[in-house]
Amino acid sequence: xSVSKGLPxxxxxxxxxxxxxxxxxxxxxxLVLLGLAAAIAPIxxxxxxxxxxxxxxxxxxxxxxxxxxxxxxxxxxxxxxxAFFAVGAYCTAILMSHFDWSFWPTLPISAAVCAGLxxxxxxxxxxxxxxxxxxxxxxxxxAVPQILKHKSIExxxxxxxxxxxxxxxAPFGLPLSSDQWMYLVAVIVAGACFLLVWNLIRSxxxxxxxxxxxxxxxxxxxxxxxxxxxxxxxxxxxxxxxIAGSLSAVAIEFVAPDSFSFGVSITLFVGMVVGxxxxxxxxxxxxLFVLFVPNIAEAIxxxxxxxxxxxILILFLFLLxxxxxxxxxxxxxxxxxxx
Amino acid sequence: MxxxxxxxxxxxxxxxxxxxxGLDFQVEEGGVTALLGANGAGKTTTLRAICGMxxxxxxxxxxxxxxxxxxxxxxxxxxxxxxxxxxxTFMELxxxxxxxxxxxxxNDNQVQADFDRMCAWFPRLKQRWxxxxxxxxxxxxxxxxxxxxxxxxxxxxxxxxPSFGLAPLIVQEIFGIMRRIRDESGVGILLVEQNxxxxxxxxxxxxxxxxxxxxxxxxAAEIRQDEAIRRSYxxx
Amino acid sequence: MDGLAHQIVAxxxxxxxxxxxxxxxxxxxxxxxxxxxxQGEMATLSxxxxxxxxxxxxxxWVAFFGTIVVSFAIGVVVERILIRPVANAPVLTMVGxxxxxxxxxxxxxxxxxxxxxxxxxxxxTSDGPLLGGLVSAHELGxxxxxxxxxxxxxxxxxxxxxxxxxxxxxxxxxxxxLVGIRVGWxxALGWGLAAAIGAVxxxxxxxVVFLDPTMMLGILLYAFAGALLGGxxxxxxxxxxxxxxxxxxxxxxxxxxxxxLKLTVALAIIIGVLVVRPSGLFxxxxxxxx
Numbered sequence: 001x002s003v004s005k006g007l008p009x010x011x012x013x014x015x016x017x018x019x020x021x022x023x024x025x026x027x028x029x030x031l032v033l034l035g036l037a038a039a040i041a042p043i044x045x046x047x048x049x050x051x052x053x054x055x056x057x058x059x060x061x062x063x064x065x066x067x068x069x070x071x072x073x074x075x076x077x078x079x080x081x082x083a084f085f086a087v088g089a090y091c092t093a094i095l096m097s098h099f100d101w102s103f104w105p106t107l108p109i110s111a112a113v114c115a116g117l118x119x120x121x122x123x124x125x126x127x128x129x130x131x132x133x134x135x136x137x138x139x140x141x142x143a144v145p146q147i148l149k150h151k152s153i154e155x156x157x158x159x160x161x162x163x164x165x166x167x168x169x170a171p172f173g174l175p176l177s178s179d180q181w182m183y184l185v186a187v188i189v190a191g192a193c194f195l196l197v198w199n200l201i202r203s204x205x206x207x208x209x210x211x212x213x214x215x216x217x218x219x220x221x222x223x224x225x226x227x228x229x230x231x232x233x234x235x236x237x238x239x240x241x242x243i244a245g246s247l248s249a250v251a252i253e254f255v256a257p258d259s260f261s262f263g264v265s266i267t268l269f270v271g272m273v274v275g276x277x278x279x280x281x282x283x284x285x286x287x288l289f290v291l292f293v294p295n296i297a298e299a300i301x302x303x304x305x306x307x308x309x310x311x312i313l314i315l316f317l318f319l320l321x322x323x324x325x326x327x328x329x330x331x332x333x334x335x336x337x338x339x
Numbered sequence: 340m341x342x343x344x345x346x347x348x349x350x351x352x353x354x355x356x357x358x359x360x361g362l363d364f365q366v367e368e369g370g371v372t373a374l375l376g377a378n379g380a381g382k383t384t385t386l387r388a389i390c391g392m393x394x395x396x397x398x399x400x401x402x403x404x405x406x407x408x409x410x411x412x413x414x415x416x417x418x419x420x421x422x423x424x425x426x427x428t429f430m431e432l433x434x435x436x437x438x439x440x441x442x443x444x445x446n447d448n449q450v451q452a453d454f455d456r457m458c459a460w461f462p463r464l465k466q467r468w469x470x471x472x473x474x475x476x477x478x479x480x481x482x483x484x485x486x487x488x489x490x491x492x493x494x495x496x497x498x499x500x501p502s503f504g505l506a507p508l509i510v511q512e513i514f515g516i517m518r519r520i521r522d523e524s525g526v527g528i529l530l531v532e533q534n535x536x537x538x539x540x541x542x543x544x545x546x547x548x549x550x551x552x553x554x555x556x557x558x559a560a561e562i563r564q565d566e567a568i569r570r571s572y573x574x575x
Numbered sequence: 576m577d578g579l580a581h582q583i584v585a586x587x588x589x590x591x592x593x594x595x596x597x598x599x600x601x602x603x604x605x606x607x608x609x610x611x612x613x614q615g616e617m618a619t620l621s622x623x624x625x626x627x628x629x630x631x632x633x634x635x636w637v638a639f640f641g642t643i644v645v646s647f648a649i650g651v652v653v654e655r656i657l658i659r660p661v662a663n664a665p666v667l668t669m670v671g672x673x674x675x676x677x678x679x680x681x682x683x684x685x686x687x688x689x690x691x692x693x694x695x696x697x698x699x700t701s702d703g704p705l706l707g708g709l710v711s712a713h714e715l716g717x718x719x720x721x722x723x724x725x726x727x728x729x730x731x732x733x734x735x736x737x738x739x740x741x742x743x744x745x746x747x748x749x750x751x752x753l754v755g756i757r758v759g760w761x762x763a764l765g766w767g768l769a770a771a772i773g774a775v776x777x778x779x780x781x782x783v784v785f786l787d788p789t790m791m792l793g794i795l796l797y798a799f800a801g802a803l804l805g806g807x808x809x810x811x812x813x814x815x816x817x818x819x820x821x822x823x824x825x826x827x828x829x830x831x832x833x834x835x836l837k838l839t840v841a842l843a844i845i846i847g848v849l850v851v852r853p854s855g856l857f858x859x860x861x862x863x864x865x
Contacts, residue, residue, distance in 0.1 A: 077670050079612075124850045130666040131610045132853070135803075136845055138612065139796050143842040150836060262792075266674060273671050306682025314675035317668050318660065390753065411752040420753075427750035429743055439736065440743050444755035491754065 039187050048179040052251070053291060055183045059247045061287020062190040064271040065197055065280065066241030071269075072278035073201060074233040075213030076125060080137030082264030083144045084114050084238040088245025090148070093163040093255040094156050103168045103250050107189070110246045111239045118238020122231035141265035148257035162256025165249065186247050193240050198280055200236075209233055210278070241268070270313050276325025285324040343368045343527040344389070344495055349397040351381075351388040358384045360551045361397065365544065366495060371521050371528040373538040373559060376548035382531040383424050385548070386497045389529070390414055390421050402494065416444050420488035421497040428480050428487070430473035434464055437472050437483055441490030450490075457486040460516060478509035485516065495527045496520070502534050510537070517541055539563045581709055582829045583822055588714035589783075590821020591721030595776035596791075596798035597817040598728065599769035601810050604802075606745040606765045607662070609669050613676040614773055614798075615791030617653075620680050621646040621774030622781045622790075623688045626695055635698045639778060643771045650770025654763040662762075685788040695781035717779035724775050725814055728768070732810075741765060793838055797824060800844040805855050812857030820844060 042054050067081045091110035095101040121140070125133050148157055157163065170181035200206050211219040212226050220226050249255050271290040276282020293312070294305035320327055344366040351359045358381045366372040374382045388395045391411045399406040406414050421427070429437050438457070442450045458465040461482045467475060472483060481501055488496055501517070502510040514537050520526055521541065532538035539545055542559035555568065562568055596614060603611045611617075621642050628638035657676060661668050699716025732738035744751045744761035751758050777791060784790050797820050805816025820841070827840050848855060 071667070075667070077667055079670070079674070124846060127853060128849055131604075131608070131670065132849060134612075134666075134670045135610055135799055136849060139799065139838075139842045139845050142792060142796055143838045146836060146838045266678065269671070269674060270678075277667065304682075304686065306678045307686060310675040310678030310680075310682065313678065314657065314672055317664075317671045317675070321664075321668060392749075392752075412755050412757050415753055415755040423750075423753065427747075427753050429747050429750060431746045432739075432743065436739055436743075439739055440751075440754045440756075443736070443740055487754070 039191070040184075043176070043180045043183060048177065051179050051183050053295070055179075055186045055251050056248065057287045057291040058183075058186045058190050059244050059251060059287070060267075060271060060290050061284045062186075062193055062247070063241045063244035063268055064275060064286040064290070065190075065194060065283035066237045066239070066244060067268045067272050068237075068278060068280070068283050068286075069197060069209075069240065070122075070233050070237035072272060072282075073206065073213065074209045074230060074237075076122075076230060076234065077130065077134040078137045078237075078265075079134050079262075079269055080121075080140035080144075080265050081237075081241045081268045082141045082260055082262060082266075083137075084118060084241040085245035085248070085264055085268070086144050086148065086260035087117055088114050088242030089249035089255045089260070090157060090163075090245075091242070092246040092249045093165055096165045096250070097158075097163045098156065103185075107243060107246055111243050114242025114245075115235045115239035117242075119231055119235040121238070122234025125234060126227050126230055138262070138265070141262035144260050144262070145257040148260065157257070158255075160257060162254060162259075165253055165255075167250055167253055182251050186251065189243060189247060193243060194280060194283075197240070201280065205229075267309075270309050272323075273313055274316050274323055276323030277321075279323065279325035281328070282323050282325030289324075341368045342366070343370070343402060344529065345398070345400045346389070347398040347400075349385070349388055349395060349399065351384055351393045351395040353384075353393060358551050359388065362546075362548075362551075362553055364546050364553065364556065366527045366529050367543060369521075369525045369527055370543040371517075371530060371541050371559075372544040372546070373535075373542035374529065374531045374546050374548060375533075375535050375538060377533070379550070380548040381551040382548055383499055384551075386421060386423070386499050386529065386531060389497060390419065415491065418491070418494035419497065420491040420493035420495070422484045422488045422499060422501065424499045424503070426480055426484040428472045428484055431471065433469050433471055434467050434475070434483060435469060437487050438490060441487035445490075445492065449492075453490055453492070457490060460519065461486055478505050478512070481505060481509075481513055482516070485513070485520075489520065489524070489526070493526060495529065498528060498530045500531055500533060502532065502537065510534070514541060578829075582825045584710045585714060586822030586825035587818060588710070588718050588821070589780070589825065590801075590818035591718050591725075592776045592780045592794060592817075593797045593801045593821050594814040594817025595721050595724060595772050595779075596794060597802040597805070597813040598725065598810055599772045599776070600798060600802050601807055601813040602765050602769045602772075604807050605810070606741070606762050607658075609658075609673070610799075610807075611676075611769070612670070612673040612795075613680055614769065615795030616677050616681040616684070617646070617649065617770050618773035618777035618794075619788060619791045620649070620684050621770070622695065622777040622786055623684055623788075625774075625778050626688075626693060626781075626786055629696055635696060639698070642774050642778065646774035647767040647771040650767035651763045653770075654766035658762075658766070659759065681788060688788070690788060693786040695778070695786040697782035713782055720775065720779055724772060728772065729810075737764075793841070796838060796841040796845075797821070800841045800848070803845055803848045803855055806857040807855060809855065809857045812855055815857070816855065 042051060046054060063081065063085055066084070067078060070076050071078050088110045091113050092103065092106040095106040095109060096103065124136070128136060149160055151159065167178040167182050168185070169178055170176040174181070176184070208219065208224050208229055212224065212229055216226060267290045271286030272283070274289050275284065275286025293308065297305040297308045316323060342365050346362060346364050349359055349362040350357060362385060364372065364374070374385060376382050384393060387393045389399055389406065391406065391409050391414050395407060397407070401417060401419065404417060415421070429440060432440070438454055442453065463479055464483055464486060467479065472480065475483060485498070485501065501513050505513065517528065518541060521528060530538055530542065539559045539562060545557065545559040545562050546553050547555040596618065599614055600610060603609060624645055625638045625642040628641055629635060633641070653676065657672055661672055697713045697716070699712040701712035732742055740751070740756045741761045741764060744756055744758045745765070748758045751761070780794060781790065798817060801817030801820040802813040803816070804819060805812030805814065807813065823844070824837060824840055828837055
């Protein structure tokens with residue numbers, strides 16, 4: 001890693017492009033309003049099945065965002081984020097079905113549990129770079145369903161049968177169906193998380209995360225505590241993916257071990273690469289992609305989604321390594337250059 | 340003497356930076372050419388350029404054959420052996436295995452005879468035969484690198500600072516061997532050296548490089564005689 | 576005590592399978608410092624190819640050797656087409672390509688051959704249990720086969736010129752080019768060899784676990800564990816690690832955790848090794864420069 005040798009550390013940090021270009025305030029407000037309108041509109045437009053799918057897409061986007069923090073922004077490759085997704089889902093499911101909690105209070109609990117777990121995984125991960133980490137997290141993902149099925153925790157997890165739960169109803173007598181309300185819940189929670197991550201990435205911490213990824217030595221030389229940064233990134237990342245898991249549990253109204261095979265982790269990884277590594281907008285694309293492309297592909301064959309996933313993943317890595325988000329960025333840059 | 344290697348207008352660099360700005364030089368059949376110059380003058384890059392290890396422009400013709408744009412392994416197979424900086428030894432493998440790799444591209448039945456000859460030239464390697472190359476001393480590793488290169492039965496030997504980091508006695512020994520190569524084997528040598536005195540003693544032709552350009556060239560014997568050149572360029 | 580002895584012997588038999596796959600992983604790791612996540616899926620595909628050959632009426636051993644040849648070719652082709660173009664890409668890209676390969680090969684296998692579990696023939700049959708009921712004919716036969724393969728591979732790397740060149744290319748590609756070794760082809764050959772070894776391992780395990788598109792996933796995990804336990808840069812260590820994991824898994828399954836948590840045992844071994852001794856029992860300690 002001699003890339004940063006000649007560079008003063010400050011310059012190395014400054015050389016990392018900030019995610020957002022400067023746009024005038026009124027444009028930004030307009031964009032936000034437009035985004036809000038676009039986010040809420042589906043409630044009135046889509047019928048319940050498609051609304052449910054869109055809800056799931058938002059949830060997957062959130063899960064991909066979680067993965068993007070640790071893998072995209074911090075460079076620690078995780079192939080096991082499905083595990084956090086599963087733990088989040090099970091936290092909510094257990095609290096709701098065994099203890100009759102309502103949905104909202106389960107969120108902080110599952111967030112905390114997943115953050116703790118992420119911190120725990122992040123610790124050994126410190127000693128593992130690149131492939132080793134990928135390998136370890138991959139094994140974690142493969143082992144998850146077996147652990148969930150195990151009879152010692154069957155009383156809690158419902159074993160192979162899984163657990164059933166019920167979507168929350170709309171509060172304050174709002175005239176919304178539970179599907180519509182669920183969509184709003186997903187958008188609100190995901191929106192809050194995206195906003196949090198957006199601000200974080202643009203802050204000192206965000207730059208530090210990327211600096212540790214790109215120029216570990218320089219970052220360390222500047223006095224950054226790489227170990228603590230990396231474990232915290234893991235914790236935050238696990239927390240956000242875990243929250244997505246919680247949302248998915250109530251949206252589907254069911255959790256079972258076999259819904260959390262290692263395929264979930266792979267799906268999140270594919271979503272991240274296709275959407276755009278280290279891109280917040282990319283996470284959103286990733287969520288949409290992993291939800292809708294398999295649906296379309298499944299029409300061809302049961303195995304088709306997997307094959308098509310694989311082909312698309314490799315095509316993106318070869319041709320568009322910065323994903324949809326990168327493509328859009330380049331198109332935007334070109335248009336701006338012309339105009 | 341006929342020309343073995345003829346280089347014209349050689350440019351090379353790493354990424355966008357150019358390191359060599361158009362070099363012309365030659366190695367004669369069985370002769371020794373020395374490339375002299377300070378650190379960063381582009382000597383190592385010149386050798387890499389000949390072997391196709393960096394991006395190059397210009398003409399490199401070897402026994403009438405154009406080398407430009409060929410892969411390193413193809414250039415090597417044409418009879419150019421390179422002892423690079425860092426020696427290119429296979430540290431994890433034994434001396435014997437390094438020998439075998441040196442003769443990797445050969446299919447003739449003289450290989451064993453050449454092994455014996457190299458062991459006679461470098462008796463210390465014979466003693467270390469089954470030892471991992473990484474455990475050898477610096478001087479022994481340099482000898483192994485030269486032996487490995489000669490086992491290719493090259494027409495041209497590229498040597499990158501064979502005296503680098505070695506004790507004076509060992510340097511004497513190594514240069515003794517190079518004299519032997521020159522006199523006994525008929526292999527042409529392109530020698531990159533910072534130790535101008537030793538290099539000029541060995542060489543037929545000499546070129547002085549400064550920041551990627553040849554600033555002076557001529558017969559080594561004449562350069563050695565020329566007090567002014569020695570003082571101003573070579574510093575001894 | 577008979578039970579214990581049987582568990583150990585059975586563990587050695589499965590350990591041979593893990594050892595083979597571990598060796599395949601280590602071979603590619605040594606050459607490229609990449610871990611092929613699709614190694615198991617490629618082996619599964621090989622088994623289906625063998626199965627098709629047997630179904631088509633070929634004698635077992637013809638199908639066996641035919642599959643080895645085909646698998647070797649598949650390995651070479653995969654390296655040339657998919658791995659070569661990204662050889663110098665960042666780790667994330669490489670991991671992504673391996674995952675893509677895993678998805679394509681794994682699902683294509685299911686697509687072509689279906690998801691129903693198939694019976695895979697064993698060439699080793701006998702009328703009764705051998706050695707006083709200690710070992711089945713298939714366990715004994717597959718152990719002999721895997722040991723033969725491992726010995727052949729070892730001899731190939733140790734005594735042949737090509738084997739030496741492949742080792743050299745793995746250790747030091749730059750110097751290898753300077754002695755005229757075609758490094759790119761050595762890597763492709765390594766992939767072919769790894770695929771062939773994986774194919775043998777798959778064909779030996781398929782009669783036990785039955786043939787289906789996901790059969791190698793758990794085995795891959797155990798092989799990883801074995802490779803790490805022995806030291807991922809040490810082929811000999813990886814083989815020993817594979818055997819050790821096989822025995823460990825069988826004993827743990829029989830006496831400690833039961834069969835439901837077998838994969839978790841692999842996970843525990845992997846994490847344990849990486850945390851306690853990342854270089855494995857026989858690996859070189861490498862100081863990483865950041």
